[in-house]
Amino acid sequence: MEILQNEHFSIVENGGKIYVIVTKPGYPLILLNKLINQYPRLAVTKFMALKEALENGTGEQVEIGELKPEVECMISRDYMTAKIKLNIIESQLKEHYSEYVSKVLDVLHLNNVREGILVQVLQQELIAGKEILIAKGIEPINGNNAIITYFTCSDRKPTIREDGKADYYDMNFIDEVKKGDWLGEKIPATSGKPGKTVTGELILPKKGKDKKLQYDIKTVTEIEEDGKTVLRALVDGVVEFHNGKIGVGDHLIIEGDVGVETGNIDFKGSITVKGIIKEGFSVTATKDVSIMSEIGISGIKKIESLSGDVFIKGGIFGKGSSVVKAAKNIFVKYSNEAILEAGENINIGYYSVGSTLRAKNIFTDDQKGKLIGGVIEARGKIRTAIIGNQMQRKTILHVQGFDREKLKRDLDDLLNKYREKMLQVEKLKRKLEVFESFLDQLNAVQHSQYIEVKRDFDKIMIEIFQLEDKRKSIMSMLEIKGEGEISIGKIAFPDTMLKIKNFNKRLNESTKGTFYAQNNSLHFE
Template sequence: MILKKNEHFILESELELVYITVFMKGFSILNFNSILLEFPQLMLEHVKDLKQALMEAIGERISVGRLKPILELDIAEDKMSARVKLNCSEYYLKENYSAIVGTILENLHKENISEGILMDVLQNELTIKDFTDIAMGKEPVHGKDAIVTYFERSERKPTVKEDGKADYYDMNFLDEVKRGDWLGERIPPSSGEMGRLITGALALPRKGKDKKLLYDQKTIAAIEEDGKIVLRALIDGVVEVMDGKITVGAHLSIAGDVGIETGNIDFDGSVTVKGTVADHFSVTATKDISILSELGVSNVEEINSKEGDVFIKGGIFGKGLSRVSAARNIFVKHANECHLQAGENIHIGSYSLGSFLKAKNIFTDEKKGKLIGGVVEAQGKVRAAVIGNRMERKTIITVKGFNRNLIKEELNETLLLYKLKIKQLESIKDKLEVYGKFLGELNEVDHLQYDQTKKQQERLVADITQLDRKRKSIMDMLDSKGEGEITIRQVAYPETRLQIKSMEKKLNDTTKGTFYAENNHLYFD
């Protein structure tokens, strides 16, 4: 079939192949673009041969390409859509529109496409050159993942507040709950909605991933309410997180003072004293201790948290004998002639006067906090607004310092182990998900393996919690400048003696700034 004939050449097709015979020179390869526009079906495959034929015009019939089908049907691999491309001219489409639509429908039928055919598009919107969507399936609506929410514990971030009469040191320390109080909930995953392929087959949705509520079954109940699983306290107590699980910890609340009526307190759990602690009495607890009297405590024998934090809202008048210790942190408004020792950090809102303080890091309020007299020992950093006083009271600040490279190595090892445990936990979760689908069909051996896998999950969660706590502690240490830091935000007075690692500095003049150790040198910023 002759496609094009002029004084220069004959362009013809045979069995879908296209040939050209050139008789006369003078027809440029660039002019051939007009031929391509006239015949959209034409696909050139041998451009170099065509160019040579037009230049030499030796009258030899050569192959230059092939004819594309007028209609190209493209079906998506997922059978969710189909589109068509027309390789013809606008004139051809206009003159043969009904026949083309009929051919398209025949092709769809051959491919078993019966759903989502866009008849409006077929009848009115077909175009040449570009692909046009002509069938669209219904996408499945994938299920939503389970949503787990827990009671949000208060952040232990003390602040010095003013009420117009006096400053006071305050923060949300213990979160008390009563039996039946809400502690969390789980909205189960949804199954989603079926879709449909253009072939008529169902498109299955992906079910949402389930999530497990992690809670202590001895102190918290999981109850189905309005399609949700709700966690409610089984006992009165304080909200805690133990080994990655939310729990209600034992809590002793004393409405008044600790004294003759109560005797010394030794409690397995957390203790709140809403009054004060009388002279020569003590409070010991395995968990957190909170003493809320704005008058503070005076000349107590001992306040000791074996595993948690201590918060004394009104401060301590120790008379040189009182001892306060905590496995983690101590928060106190002021410390007057007492002994404070914390496994992590000591936070002082107002001042420390003539006291012995020992912790990883020691902080006072950056605007008003003072360290006057006594001995202050830290591992990483000490930060205070004022050190010493105008009377030049002797104050000793010692920072033992650390090896930053070794600490960084420890952090990297901790992070690697943390990631490994997370990966192991994900694997355990996948196993439990599979078990969960067949719980009713498990034999005795399978049930035993299922229980062992759950225990393994609990151990991993506990390990991850401990590693995360260690990570935060190391990061806090690395927040120090150099390899040990003492920061004076307002002023340090003469007779203040500073030591970082083995390097000492006695202040003879008022000073403000940061001292830090690096490469066995003491620097000042």
């Protein structure tokens, strides 16, 4: 079939190949290229052969390329898209649009493209000479990961509320639940929705990852409800998290006062006293202790939490010998001649007068808090509004301080251990997933191996949560200015003695600001 012809040459097609026959040499290649461009189906692939034929003019038939189809179809490697190209001129397309629509459909059919054909493009948006997206596959929708929600414990941040007559030092200290109460839930992972290629092949989605609810099996149970796994309390008590597991702790509620009627209280769990502790009596709990009376307590013997916090809503008059101890934090409205010792922080709403305070950090209210007299010792930071009083009562604040560089090294070591434990727990988690996928089919030996892996997993998880607690403790120290800090929000009266690490500072005049130790010297700002 002859395609082009003039006095110099003719271009013919035979079997899908393109040939040139040059009878008269000297025709410029650039002019020939312009002519060829008017025939979109011509694809010249052998330029050197064409150039030599034009120069020599031997009259021989020389192969120079191939004849492209009117409609080309290109499918992506992932079979998610198909494109077409119409190797015609625009006038042809306009004149015979419906015919080319049919041709496109025929080509798509030959290439097995049957899904996601863009009908709008096919009917109205075909363009000559350009690649056009004509079909799109359906992407798979991957499954959602399981979503776990736990009971949110109250934030232990005391606030001072004023109603014009009385000030209340208030906080949500203990979260009580009854048997059957909601403690958490898991929305299960989903399988997702499969997709399709343009050729109709199914594409399987990735299933969402499952997650395990972590809870104390003695006090919490899981129940299937409305397509969710719901955690509910098995007993009355207080919500607590221990090593990442939610549980319900024992809770003793004293509706009235602790006194002759009750005797001294020693309880394994948390204690809430809705009244007061009378003079000479004591309360000890393994976990949290809260004294909810707003009138305060006086002359008590001892209040102690062996592993948790102590909250005294109304404050304490200690008469010099009353002791309050907490493994973690103490929250008290005021302290007058009492002994307060906390493993973490002491938080005082209004004032401490003549008391002994020992803790990691000691905080009073930023606007109203006062530290007057007594022994005030912290390992990291003391923050208060006012120190001493106008009568210049001698007040000594001592911050032992810390070695910041050592703490940083300790943190690095801890993070390395944390990473190692996480790698171990991931390996064990994968083993557990394999075991649990065939749990009903395990023989005695395999079941024993499963129990051992589960035990190792739980042990390492406990270690991880312990490391996390240590990390938080170190980070809280590193947030302190310098290597020990005393912050005075409003005023420190004269005759106040400040000691940070080995640096002593006696205030001879009223002072406001922050003192801290750094680079072997005491700084003030």
